[in-house]
Amino acid sequence: MLLTLIEMEHFPKMSPKTKLGLIYGSAREGRFCDTMVNWAAAEIAGDGRFAANRIDPRDLDRNRAEIARSLDEADAFVIVTPEYNHGYTGALKSLIDAYSQQWQIKPVAFVSYGGVSGGLRAVEQLRLVFAELHAVGIRDTVSFVSPWNRFDSAGALVEPKDPQRAMKTLLARLHWWAVILRNARDTSSYFEVAA
Numbered sequence: 749m750l751l752t753l754i755e756m757e758h759f760p761k762m763s764p765k766t767k768l769g770l771i772y773g774s775a776r777e778g779r780f781c782d783t784m785v786n787w788a789a790a791e792i793a794g795d796g797r798f799a800a801n802r803i804d805p806r807d808l809d810r811n812r813a814e815i816a817r818s819l820d821e822a823d824a825f826v827i828v829t830p831e832y833n834h835g836y837t838g839a840l841k842s843l844i845d846a847y848s849q850q851w852q853i854k855p856v857a858f859v860s861y862g863g864v865s866g867g868l869r870a871v872e873q874l875r876l877v878f879a880e881l882h883a884v885g886i887r888d889t890v891s892f893v894s895p896w897n898r899f900d901s902a903g904a905l906v907e908p909k910d911p912q913r914a915m916k917t918l919l920a921r922l923h924w925w926a927v928i929l930r931n932a933r934d935t936s937s938y939f940e941v942a943a
């Protein structure tokens with residue numbers, strides 16, 4: 749028994765997974781966003797360091813409190829955004845604006861898609877929005893030009909290598925920020941420094 753206790757004391761603690769909010773950027777009926785989010789979710793699961801929870805603007809009216817809980821718990825976010833007329837969607841803005849402290853001092857990374865721009869103009873606008881919310885936008889983005897030509901009917905990428913490599917980099921940096929900022933939130937009061 750004593751030996752067991754000593755062994756337990758020296759057994760490396762299992763590090764818990766970082767909680768990640770995976771956010772749909774489109775609420776449209778028939779949205780391509782489902783394919784994109786499924787791909788992102790599979791890549792996040794493959795990374796192994798995150799436990800992802802999907803958050804959908806379609807649920808905002810019904811499940812506002814539940815979404816608040818999911819956002820609260822998350823230490824990092826991945827936003828999967830399309831681009832409409834050089835911007836992101838109203839549904840995504842409504843979701844973002846419905847909450848405030850849930851975003852603060854947390855990292856946000858972007859997976860984007862669209863026509864010629866691959867959704868990057870929407871991402872640049874979202875960076876401004878998240879700066880206002882005291883969130884940290886991750887530099888690395890995974891962007892898909894015309895993804896409807898790049899996924900097969902089962903939702904798998906025809907040529908997965910480059911996006912997978914980009915997603916690996918994005919997740920590594922997102923995880924770094926998530927751990928650092930989690931620790932910072934736990935040990936220091938961000939808002940008091942400018943009180």
Ligand SMILES: Cc1cc2nc3c(=O)[nH]c(=O)nc-3n(C[C@H](O)[C@H](O)[C@H](O)COP(=O)(O)O)c2cc1C
Pocket residue numbers: 774775776778779780781782830831832833834835861862863864865866867
């Ligand atoms: C009204 C409209 C405007 C669009 N504007 C853009 C645009 O400015 N840039 C772009 O890259 N794609 C644009 N697209 C393509 C969308 O990004 C594409 O349809 C995408 O699948 C939308 O996401 P969703 O299917 O998940 O809703 C536009 C599509 C529509 C219908």
